[in-house]
Amino acid sequence: MTRPGSGLRPFSVKAKMSTLVVVSVFITTGLLMVAVRTRTELRFITVFSVIATLLITQFVAHGLTSPLDEMTTVARSISHGDYTRRVSGADRRDELGDLAQTINRMADDLEAVDRHRKELVANVSHELRTPIAALRAVLENVVDGVSSADPETMRTALKQTERLGRLVETLLDLSRLDNGVVTLKARRFEVWPYLSGVLKEANLAAGHRRLSSGSGNHTRKDVHLHLDVSPPELTAHADAERLHQVVANLIDNAVKHSPPHGRVTVLARRGTAPESLTLEVMDEGPGIPESERHRVFERFNRGEVPSPHGPGSDGGTGLGLAIARWAVDLHGGRIGVAESVRGCRIRVTLPGIPQQRG
Numbered sequence: 001m002t003r004p005g006s007g008l009r010p011f012s013v014k015a016k017m018s019t020l021v022v023v024s025v026f027i028t029t030g031l032l033m034v035a036v037r038t039r040t041e042l043r044f045i046t047v048f049s050v051i052a053t054l055l056i057t058q059f060v061a062h063g064l065t066s067p068l069d070e071m072t073t074v075a076r077s078i079s080h081g082d083y084t085r086r087v088s089g090a091d092r093r094d095e096l097g098d099l100a101q102t103i104n105r106m107a108d109d110l111e112a113v114d115r116h117r118k119e120l121v122a123n124v125s126h127e128l129r130t131p132i133a134a135l136r137a138v139l140e141n142v143v144d145g146v147s148s149a150d151p152e153t154m155r156t157a158l159k160q161t162e163r164l165g166r167l168v169e170t171l172l173d174l175s176r177l178d179n180g181v182v183t184l185k186a187r188r189f190e191v192w193p194y195l196s197g198v199l200k201e202a203n204l205a206a207g208h209r210r211l212s213s214g215s216g217n218h219t220r221k222d223v224h225l226h227l228d229v230s231p232p233e234l235t236a237h238a239d240a241e242r243l244h245q246v247v248a249n250l251i252d253n254a255v256k257h258s259p260p261h262g263r264v265t266v267l268a269r270r271g272t273a274p275e276s277l278t279l280e281v282m283d284e285g286p287g288i289p290e291s292e293r294h295r296v297f298e299r300f301n302r303g304e305v306p307s308p309h310g311p312g313s314d315g316g317t318g319l320g321l322a323i324a325r326w327a328v329d330l331h332g333g334r335i336g337v338a339e340s341v342r343g344c345r346i347r348v349t350l351p352g353i354p355q356q357r358g
Contacts, residue, residue, distance in 0.1 A: 015094075020060050024053045067096045071103055078103075083111035128164065130248055134201050135160040160201075184239040184330060188275060191234040191268050192227075198244060199225045199266060202251045223258045225251065229268040236268075237275035237353045242327040246335075249324045250281040250346050257285035257344065276352030284343040293337040297325040324348075 028049045035045040067089050077085045086107060090100040138157045141147040203225055247266065254264040267280040288296055324346075328335040331350050338347040 017060075020057060023056055027052050027056075064096065067092070067100065071099065074103060074107070078107055078110060083107050083114055128168070130201070130252065131160045131163045135164070184242065186237055186239050186331075188235055188237050189240055191236050191277065192229045192232055194240065194243075195227055195229060195247065195266055195268060198247045199227055199251070202248060202255070222261045223255045224261075224263045225255075226263060226265045227268075228265060231270070234268060234270055234277075235275060236277035236350065238277065238331055238350050239327075242330060243350070245327045246324045246348060247279065247281070249321065250348075253321060254281050254283035254285070254344065254346075258283045259285060271349060271352060273352045277348075277350045279348040279350075280338065280345055281348075282340065282343060282345045287340065287342070287344045288337055296337060297321045297335065321346075 031045045031049050031052075035041075067087075070089075071087050074085045074087050087100040087103050090097060090104055092100065135157055138147075138153060138160070142149050142153060147153050251264060251266065258264060262284040264284075265280075265282045267282065269278045270276070271278050325335050328348055328350070332354075333348060333350040335346065335348045338345040
């Protein structure tokens with residue numbers, strides 16, 4: 001099989017060099033014929049032939065070397081960490097065009113790797129914020145005398161500390177995501193007590209966490225969280241820690257965009273497959289414009305809705321929904337913006353127990 005680029009293409013460098021040689025031969029032959037007919041001295045013909053050949057060679061060489069100079073400049077910039085430069089002429093129909101496309105693809109890949117590295121740091125910082133805020137709230141209550149350091153309080157603090165350790169390990173899995181080596185630790189669990197624990201942590205964190213906005217520091221203590229699970233004995237099969245990422249980030253996003261004294265509802269229903277689950281997180285905020293719905297799960301996307309949306313809303317870092325989508329995709333589920341009369345409704349469907357194929 002002939003590889004692309006092998007052989008003699010009509011616009012390849014080989015074809016251009018061959019054409020240059022043929023044209024030079026024709027010029028020399030033509031001048032010799034003129035010399036024979038006009039009895040011109042051979043030395044003049046030789047000078048004219050050399051000058052004509054040099055001019056044509058210079059013209060062709062300029063078309064070949066100027067792209068190489070640009071490629072050298074771009075490659076040098078890439079080696080210095082500037083991945084934004086690109087080589088023009090990638091649409092050329094010769095080997096230089098192929099080389100330009102290769103360099104541009106390499107720059108794209110390096111830029112993506114650098115972006116993912118920065119996103120990983122941002123993801124870790126974003127995910128650690130909630131358990132740290134909850135742990136801080138517990139310790140502040142003990143120091144201020146609001147609650148005593150009894151075993152129950154210490155167990156709550158220990159639970160958050162343990163979750164910090166799990167989150168560090170979990171978020172570092174993002175670096176292995178491209179290699180497809182992240183595994184799920186799915187198990188069967190009862191949905192009501194599980195989601196009750198998630199909402200309890202979210203309530204504790206939302207009541208004490210300080211959010212930075214353009215007008216200063218604020219706290220959201222006015223948003224009410226409501227849980228609706230039916231049937232009450234509902235069970236599901238999923239990775240509890242990954243699912244915690246999904247629900248916590250969706251609640252965090254809904255609280256930020258809720259109006260004063262708003263209500264955030266977490267709804268859970270049985271799916272169509274065994275142990276499958278349908279989750280919905282609804283708020284009473286301004287909602288997401290239809291034109292923005294295809295972008296809300298992109299990293300660092302904060303949407304076009306004006307901010308702040310309520311006391312303490314800062315618009316977020318634009319990572320929460322991206323992390324939620326990553327965790328849902330890992331389950332083989334789906335996440336998206338559902339139609340809602342008021343506010344925003346994010347729907348998550350998890351497939352449950354994988355079906356055995358005979």
